[in-house]
Amino acid sequence: MYSTGSKQHLYVSQPELLRELGLHTSLDLGRPSYLAEAFQPLLGDGIIRANGNNWAYQRKLIAPEFFLNKVKNMLGVMEQSTIAMMKTWENRIIESEGGVADMIIDEDLKSLSADIISRACFGSSFSQGNQIFAKIASLQDILSKPSVLFGLSNFRFLPTKNNREIWRLKKEVETLILTVVRDRQQESQKGIIPEKDLLQMMLESAATSDDKLSHRLKADRLIVDMCKNIYFAGHETTALATSWILMLLALHPEWQERVRAEILEVCGDRFHDLFQDMDAFRKLKMVF
Numbered sequence: 001m002y003s004t005g006s007k008q009h010l011y012v013s014q015p016e017l018l019r020e021l022g023l024h025t026s027l028d029l030g031r032p033s034y035l036a037e038a039f040q041p042l043l044g045d046g047i048i049r050a051n052g053n054n055w056a057y058q059r060k061l062i063a064p065e066f067f068l069n070k071v072k073n074m075l076g077v078m079e080q081s082t083i084a085m086m087k088t089w090e091n092r093i094i095e096s097e098g099g100v101a102d103m104i105i106d107e108d109l110k111s112l113s114a115d116i117i118s119r120a121c122f123g124s125s126f127s128q129g130n131q132i133f134a135k136i137a138s139l140q141d142i143l144s145k146p147s148v149l150f151g152l153s154n155f156r157f158l159p160t161k162n163n164r165e166i167w168r169l170k171k172e173v174e175t176l177i178l179t180v181v182r183d184r185q186q187e188s189q190k191g192i193i194p195e196k197d198l199l200q201m202m203l204e205s206a207a208t209s210d211d212k213l214s215h216r217l218k219a220d221r222l223i224v225d226m227c228k229n230i231y232f233a234g235h236e237t238t239a240l241a242t243s244w245i246l247m248l249l250a251l252h253p254e255w256q257e258r259v260r261a262e263i264l265e266v267c268g269d270r271f272h273d274l275f276q277d278m279d280a281f282r283k284l285k286m287v288f
């Protein structure tokens, strides 16, 4: 147990207990309330803050997007963005003196993960997606300040400098997402066949379903919140995991060798096509 200000936290690291929690399917297991208050501007009523039926509805909507056959179609996007980033690293080395360069890569990896999620979520509207995500990242930075996270909750309503910045960014993010939604709706009215990205899934679900929650989705509110939640859930998690992987590989060159050897064994000299070949991908036990 530890506390931050007046909040008590229970930190669980026992795998058995975590597994048990993961298998718990009751809708009664709610979210921590401090997240609910402080992160409202960032997450709205999206899946990360949602409880009960509202959570189940969003989960049902989002889950198919992460099935293997869907993720498979995203490999090309991942490859394209990653190779573009690696080219910039190569150029920095080529342009440096003596072919050696110090590079701080954390920010590059964050941009990479934002770019990939943006393409997966917003398809060809990914450049607007990148703008949206840049603003969500600023919102996240302000909200992560200890004074905002663990401060007195009533202060959230006062027009302090921080709060005004939070309100401004929240409004801008919402306006940008709604502009992309409107563009899509107009395209579909003109008969343009839509691409199957996450945004389109949400729009179609709103149009075909008729329950109470889908009415809220129709009201655009939940679409905005879901986009914000996907970005929050997938951006830093992936960027940090990649940073750690690269750091650990740098610290343990023998593991670099093992991973390279496995890729060569599975793909031979066709490793440039690895991202197109799901069967080869699955054989990479060491990599994963």
Ligand code: HEM
Residues within 6 Å of the ligand: 047, 048, 059, 062, 117, 229, 230, 233, 234, 235, 237, 238, 241
């Ligand atoms: C290495 C990368 C990642 C890690 C370590 C990670 C970890 C987690 C964890 C621990 C949770 C449970 C949080 C909770 O309920 O308290 C979670 C939930 C979630 N993650 Fe990830 N995640 C990663 C990548 C992603 C990506 C790339 C996406 C989407 C683009 C994503 C979307 C989600 C969503 C939507 C939830 C909420 C699921 C629900 O409540 O049913 N995550 N993630």
